[in-house]
Amino acid sequence: METSIHRKSYRAPAVRRVWIPKPGKEEKRPIGVPTVADRALQRSVATVLGAIYEEDFLNCSFGGRPGRGQHNARTTMSEIIMGRRINWVFEADLKNFFGSLDHGWLLRFVEHRVGDPRILSLIRKWLKAGVMEGSTYEESEVGTPQGGSISVLLSNLYLHYVLDLWFEKAIKPRLEGECYLIRYIDDFIVCFEHKNDAERFIKVLEKRLAKFSLSLEPSKTRLIEFGRYALRNAKAENRKPETLYFLGFTHYCTTNRKGNFQVGRKTEKSRLKRSINKLQNLMREIRHWKIEDQTARINLTLKGHYNYYGMGGNYQSLVKIYNMVKWFFRKMLSSRSWKGYVTWELFDKIMKKYPILRPYIKIPYAEFKKYVML
DSSP states (O other): OHHHHHTTOOOOOOEEEEEEEOTTOSSEEEEEEOOHHHHHHHHHHHHHHHHHHTTTOOTTBOTTSTTOOHHHHHHHHHHHHHHSOOOEEEEEEBTTOTTTOOHHHHHHHHHTTOOOHHHHHHHHHHHTSOEEETTEEEOOSSOOOTTSHHHHHHHHHHHIIIIIHHIIIIIGGGOSSOEEEEEETTEEEEEESOHHHHHHHHHHHHHHHHHTTOOBOGGGOEEEEOSHHHHHHHHHTTSOOOOEEETTEEEEEEEOTTSOEEEEEEEOHHHHHHHHHHHHHHHHHTTTSOHHHHHHHHHHHHHHHHHHHOBTTOHHHHHHHHHHHHHHHHHHHHHTOTTSOOOHHHHHHHHHHSOOOOOOOSBOGGGHHHHOOO
16 A cells, blocks of 8 residues: 555545434435545544644644544633623535545645645545445545545645635734634634625625535525523513524523623523434333443443533533433333333332443533633
8 A cells, every 4th residue: 555655656545435314304415434544544644734733723723633622612602602792603514525525626726735746646536536335336526524534634724725714814904893704614603793794704604605605505505693692682672682503502691699791601592302213212122231331331321412412501401311320221121021011119229229320520620711712
């Protein structure tokens, strides 16, 4: 392989396409699975390129970067809305983003910083490798398959030039008030001080995206009034303030115990339902295991859920998951009992011996500042 890479004769194998369900939807998402050798090569190239582009990527970008993640994106968003003059938020999502990337533009973007012809040759061949679904081969004229190590880096690179730099250099200087972009891969929100600035931005954004073969997903794109004055205006008009959906959370306007404005958060309804279904299916599958092994497996899943959704202000959503697990776990134990049921008294004894992991907050309000990146 090493010789073929240096000679630029490496032939990238087609990726195998598999379909996974989309949360809360009947449709499925295509995932590309590279071969083992190709996956290792992609990871090596992505590591090298990541070190290069990490110097270029802006603070507004959070996805697929070392030391940055969804917690950083959400806490940064909250800090901006609570601490800056923000009154309007544009919530956006790109339609079929990974499947729409223009290969020509992407290669031009890479060539801005990378001069090694071997790297450029590899990226070009990965983009054109094609997809195998069963015994059927499909050529790749646009897009990059989700699943490969190189895909996240290339998608970040694409939006770095298409959106991030454009917003920073061309948009912000032309607006009257404050404005901030927060992007996690293809999900992004833009915070504005003035509504007219937001409306002007949306008009030029659609043209900008169309130039690079991208478009907005209408069902996930909207402009809402959100911030301290949105809360005041909603109270004056005797209505509920609008809520913001970002990275699995519903964000809403509220006040703390001292009466000061803050951004509240709770697990998004569709995500909560998805987590409940996932845990229920798990408990059905493992109900004939030893109780000790069952609780260990359930707790592993709960730990992942708490680590992601365990942010300050979201404790009640975690309690809902915990109570559901206990109720359904007893139901599954009852379904395998000769008597047909397990009493609550007996279940409490089981829980004392093999406890279900109780909810905890991974990131309390006091630690939010550690995750803010401005």
